[in-house]
Each structure stands twice: as C-alpha cells, then as structure tokens.
Amino acid sequence: MNILLFSAQELSPTGQLYIQDSRRQSHLAKVIKPDAGERLRVGQINGATGHALVLQHTTEATLLQVELTQPAIEPLPLKLLLAVPRPKMMRRILQTCATMGVSEITLLNSAKVEKSYWQTPFLQPQTIIDNLVLGLEQAGTTHLPHVHKAPLFKPFVEDQLALWADQSTKLVAHPRDAQACPTASKQPMTLAIGPEGGFTDYEVEKLQQQGFTSFSLGPRILRVETAVPVAIARLCAL
Structure with missing residues (x-):
C-alpha cells in the first residue's frame, strides 16, 4: 500500500477520516504502525492526493486529518x-x-x-x-x-x-x-x-x-x- 485511499463519502466536512475497516486498519496497525503526529500519503478515489496527519491510532481504528493538495496522476489514453x-x-x-x-x-x-x-x-x-x-x-x-x-x-x-x-x-x-x-x-x-x-x-x-x-x-x-x-x-x- 503506497497510498491510503478513501471515498469522498468517508471524509467529514472538517476533513477528518476515520479508518476502521479490517483491510486498511490491519495494514495501518501491522505494517505502517504510525504514531500520533506522523503524516501519511493519502488520496481520494477519482480525486486529488495529499497527506493526512495521524490524530489517533489504535489497533482498532485510526483518525486522520486530511489535506488534499496535488492532482493525481492522469490515466493513460x-x-x-x-x-x-x-x-x-x-x-x-x-x-x-x-x-x-x-x-x-x-x-x-x-x-x-x-x-x-x-x-x-x-x-x-x-x-x-x-x-x-x-x-x-x-x-x-x-x-x-x-x-x-x-x-x-x-x-x-x-x-x-x-x-x-x-x-x-x-x-x-x-x-x-x-x-x-x-x-x-x-x-x-x-x-x-x-x-x-x-x-x-x-x-x-x-x-x-x-x-x-x-x-x-x-x-x-x-x-x-x-x-x-x-x-x-x-x-x-x-
């Protein structure tokens, strides 16, 4: 996983993202193991990319503050x-x-x-x-x-x-x-x-x-x- 993807519906009006599904959360907990204050690369499906600040992280869930700043790579023609x-x-x-x-x-x-x-x-x-x-x-x-x-x-x-x-x-x-x-x-x-x-x-x-x-x-x-x-x-x- 070189980027953490999410749908537009998952992002709150204040830009927060709550991850608790088993696949993504398992990767965060077992592979990335982020500490509060770290930044992760993220992207909105069919949208922009950027970084997310880790606000909270446990084995059960992760709370992120998302900032999307870059357009994604365009698909091939x-x-x-x-x-x-x-x-x-x-x-x-x-x-x-x-x-x-x-x-x-x-x-x-x-x-x-x-x-x-x-x-x-x-x-x-x-x-x-x-x-x-x-x-x-x-x-x-x-x-x-x-x-x-x-x-x-x-x-x-x-x-x-x-x-x-x-x-x-x-x-x-x-x-x-x-x-x-x-x-x-x-x-x-x-x-x-x-x-x-x-x-x-x-x-x-x-x-x-x-x-x-x-x-x-x-x-x-x-x-x-x-x-x-x-x-x-x-x-x-x-």
Missing part, C-alpha cells in the same frame, strides 16, 4: 478490450490494469471463454472495485478504470464498439500475419486481447471490420496476464 480470462487471472489482471493506468476496460465474451467464467465472484461489481483499488494503492494514484461487461461478442462488436473505441488507434493482439507491436505512442488507443488460445479467426475478422489492426508481441506465446502488461508497457513507453 488507453482502453482495454479484454476477453474474460480465467477467474484466477482476473484478480491479478484487474490490479495490473489499475496500476499501469488503463482508463477503461470492457470485459468481452469470446468463443474460447468458458461460460462458467462469467459466474466467477471476481466479476461481481464490488469485487472488481476492490481489486482495482489494490492496483491503485500499488501505483500511488487514485483514478479507477471504468469497467464494462459485454457478454455477447457479436452485438457488442457490431453495435457498440465503434462508439466505445472512437477516435483511437485500434489494435488487436493476434500474431498471424501481424505487424510488430507499435511503441511509445501518445495517441488514444484501444487494445484488444483475447482469451488463452486467442481470438478465433472469425472474431479477429469482425474486429478488423471495425478498424482494428493485428499486431504481434513476438515469437513467444504469452499468457494473458503477461501479455496485458507487456503490450501496455510497449504501447505507452512505460
């Missing part, structure tokens, strides 16, 4: 179109996306996505937010990626994708007859990454009809949880 990964990967990928600064994520169905994946607890709205917050805490910033779900591939690609990816460079990770991955772009981008085993030829064709260009990350076959940060890092020169 990058949207991720991601075929729903295996549940064990979902948590790590969401955290990675938030850490790296992805602005929006659409979780997409695909022929190689098992139906059971859509039933995983990791796709519950609050669980998604919880994992994104963990990623933000690692990065030390506050902007939550917007997450959408598209359980039907064809209707989303044909009817909604053009608007969602409008005014961006559109790329799909698909190594067959593909160009090398572009690097260090500053332009808005939409990145599509398929499931384990990749998008089907039909799915790639449908994406290409919407303006997507295929690219390759090299001769090695990567897991989705590896391909996502590698592609983001190359595209955005992180």
